[in-house]
Amino acid sequence: AQTVTQSQPEMSVQEAETVTLSCTYDTSENNYYLFWYKQPPSRQMILVIRQEAYKQQNATENRFSVNFQKAAKSFSLKISDSQLGDTAMYFCASHNYNNNDMRFGAGTRLTVKP
Amino acid sequence: DSGVTQTPKHLITATGQRVTLRCSPRSGDLSVYWYQQSLDQGLQFLIQYYNGEERAKGNILERFSAQQFPDLHSELNLSSLELGDSALYFCASSEWGTEQPQHFGDGTRLSIL
Numbered sequence A: 001a002q003t004v005t006q007s008q009p010e011m012s013v014q015e016a017e018t019v020t021l022s023c024t025y026d027t028s029e030n031n032y033y034l035f036w037y038k039q040p041p042s043r044q045m046i047l048v049i050r051q052e053a054y055k056q057q058n059a060t061e062n063r064f065s066v067n068f069q070k071a072a073k074s075f076s077l078k079i080s081d082s083q084l085g086d087t088a089m090y091f092c093a094s095h096n097y098n099n100n101d102m103r104f105g106a107g108t109r110l111t112v113k114p
Numbered sequence B: 001d002s003g004v005t006q007t008p009k010h011l012i013t014a015t016g017q018r019v020t021l022r023c024s025p026r027s028g029d030l031s032v033y034w035y036q037q038s039l040d041q042g043l044q045f046l047i048q049y050y051n052g053e054e055r056a057k058g059n060i061l062e063r064f065s066a067q068q069f070p071d072l073h074s075e076l077n078l079s080s081l082e083l084g085d086s087a088l089y090f091c092a093s094s095e096w097g098t099e100q101p102q103h104f105g106d107g108t109r110l111s112i113l
Helices: none
Strands: A003-005 A010-014 A020-021 A024-026 A034-039 A047-054 A064-070 A072-077 A088-096 A100-105 A107-112 B005-007 B010-013 B019-024 B030-040 B042-050 B053-056 B064-068 B073-077 B087-094 B110-112
Touching: A003 A020, A003 A100, A020 A107, A020 B030, A024 A072, A034 A064, A034 A072, A047 A064, A047 A072, A072 A088, A100 B042, A100 B073, A100 B087, B010 B019, B019 B087, B019 B110, B030 B073, B042 B073, B073 B087
Parallel strands: A010 A107, B010 B110
Antiparallel strands: A003 A024, A020 A072, A034 A047, A034 A088, A064 A072, A088 A100, A088 A107, B005 B019, B019 B073, B030 B042, B030 B087, B042 B053, B064 B073, B087 B110
16 A cells, blocks of 8 residues: 655745655555645645656646655655745645555645744 | 535534535546545545546445436435544545546535534
């Protein structure tokens, strides 16, 4: 079974600065996808970014980018120019394509301070 | 607005009871997923349906069941409820499979008294 580990339960960052959230995963599959989801206080789950494991290029979405290290099974999220609206729980998730197994990490609570 | 609609938003019931949670996926999405988010166990994948058929099963208890109807809406049935079933239940949808981005509803908060 695959596992997803987020080792930082809480983090904080000053507005306009950069912060990196860590995620490691463990899977025996070769065909899988990785995601970062954001859950603000409103409790909605919002997709932040997605990475296909077969792609070497790191995914980027505006201020959000990932550092995907396949050999190390690491998938960190970098948030640049942090904004107050980035305050949320961030969940890393992994999906195995062959068995449709979807796992989430325990989450990192990020607080952006003015 | 994700386009995924979940009803009801809140549900309060007692132990031993049965409840049904409803989900309407985003227009055009064929896959529906159910998740349970509790304080002590984080976000757990329960089950996935694709175009009316069960596609994948996660940590879903035998007391729980789900189905997806021809109009693609889905229902999650929870029976013989226990205090530990208190959680936020999310429905999500995607066009096809789990490899695609999932769009989440606002969740149903279930409280067992």
